[in-house]
Amino acid sequence: MPQLSSGGGDDLGANDEMISFKDEGEQEEKIQENAFTERDLADLKSSLVNESEINQSPNAAAVRRGQQGEQRGFPDKHREHLDVVSKQQDGGMYKSPGYPGYPFLMLPDPYLPNSSVSPSSNKVSVVQQSHGMHPLTSLLPYSNDHFSPSSPHLPTDMSQKTGVHRHQSQDLSGYYSLPPGGVSQITPSMSWQSQPVYPALSPCGFRQPYPSNLPSASSYSRFSHSLMLGPSGMHPTGIPHPAIVPPTGKQEHEQYDRSMYVKPQVEPKREKEPKKPVIKKPLNAFMLYMKEMRAKVIAECTLKESAAINQILGRRWHALTREEQAKYYELARKERQLHMQLYPTWSARDNYEAGLSGVAGEKNKADWGKKKRRKREKQQDSNTGGKRSAFATFKEEAAPAQLLQI
DNA sequence: CTGCCTTTGAAGATT
DNA sequence: AATCTTCAAAGGCAG
Structure with missing residues (x-):
């Protein structure tokens, strides 16, 4: 199992202590991964083919997991690394010069006996990112390349609306509201980001097939820009938290990141039937990484299909050094902490059975049942060599075109 | 219009 | 305890 499950009530804070890195072989693997540049395309190609083959094998899932375990086992190694990181921090804060972008978040561990969320005890000046970015992911200076450039500037009243009405709101307001001087508290320079994460890697993980149109510097500079952004918008609940989205099934995703800005805060439909807001899961480390890097990959690879991009990002993720991954694990951990503080209940x-709606109506339950059945069927299909996915076709057709340009 | 695809990780559910 | 399942994001694509 790659992950260590909860580990008790203090998992959020304890995960990193439980991490034990995979040892030396892993290091070699890392090195090899960094040789990615040379092999990545071939790897990706072959893996794409292999995957489709594997997926037809009876133990596709198991195989996959096995591969993953081989590849990463990172949560383990990561945790070990975090130990190191923690020791380096040794004051509770990130001092690591390699990770200067982080210090703006200081959360008490909610699981520590005396931890409190009082603003006074938290030097948190998390500036909520606009564009409906996951509020918690504001911890990470995501790239918003893919967002409309017009959206960065939010109405000033948006900040005013960030008055969280939850019972912890006062305590937590410091996390999400943008204090007058809040912007200045954010360090625009995210030095760990200002350096290419993959200096040795060409875009898409291949050899420079596509000269990047986006100067990396500019893309990174946008991170800091995003940091300067105000809150993304208001949820009907009054919680200025894009993680809370109207329970509209799939659409929630889009609303999560776009509609908050694109659309007015009030939608006629929603007015008619106000629904219980959906609080999204906090993003895990990889999700944070994806969110940050997606735009870059899109720009570099001229790919738009998320499935393909995610594959690339998955490989890049494995190519990251432990330290680099550790940053995201730590961010994710902080996000979980923050999420928990915001939404203790x-x-x-x-978000399981309710079909993503706070209203777990009968229909949603039924849909969920269908979904579950479909998934089972799909797995059976894949086990028995079921039909190939559209994406498998894409991989074979598009991948060579894109990936072969080494 | 809805769901799938694809990735990793967290966490709930199940065995 | 171990394993399985679901959901987070994303956007093109198929039905």
């Missing part, structure tokens, strides 16, 4: 289960 929230559980991942809330």
Whole structure:
């Protein structure tokens, strides 16, 4: 198992202590991964083919997991690394010069006996990113390349609306509201980001097939820009938290990142039937990484299909050094902490059967049942050599065109 | 219009 | 305890 499950009530804070890195072989693997540049395309190609083959094998899932375990086992190694990181921090804060972008977040561990969320005790000046970015992911200076350039500037009243009305709102307001001087508290220079994450890697993980149109510097500079952005918008609940989205099934994704800005805060439909907001899961390390790097990959690879991009990002993720990954694990950990503080009663289960709606109506339950059945069937199909996915076709057709240009 | 694809990781559910 | 399942994001694509 790649992950260490909860590990008790203090998992959020304890995960990193439990991490034990995979040892030396892993290091070699890392090195090899960094040789990615040379082999990546071939790897990706072959892996794409292999995957489709594997997926037809009876133990596709198991194989896949096995591969993953081989490849990463990172949570383990990561945790070990975090130990190191923590020791380096040794004051509770990130001092690591390699990770200067982080210090703007200081959260007490909610699981520590005396931890409190009082603003006074938190030097948190998390500036909420606009564009409906995950509020928690504001911890990470995501690239918003893919967002409309017109959206960065939010109405000033948006900040005013960030008055969280939850019972912890006062305590937590410091996390999400943008204090008058809040911007200045954010260090625009994210030095760990200002350096290419993959200096040795060409875009898409291949050899420079596509000269990047985007100067990396500019793309990174946008991170800091995003940091300067105000809150993304208001949820009907009054919680200025893009993680809370109207329960509209799939659409929630889009609303999560776009509609908050594109559309007015009030939608006629929603007015008619106000629904319980959906609080999204906090993003894990890889999701944070994806969110940050997606735009870059899109720009570099001229790919738009998320499935393909995610594959690339998955490979890049594995190519990251432990330290680099550790940053994201730590960010994710902080996000979980923050999420928990914001929504103490929230559980991942809330978004399970309810079909993503706070209103777990009968239809949603039924849909969920269907979904579950479909998934099972799909797995059976894949086990028995079911039909190939459209994306498999894409991989074979598009991948060579894109990936072969080494 | 809806769901799938694809990735990793967290966490709930199940065995 | 171990394993399985679902959901987070994303956007093109197929039905």
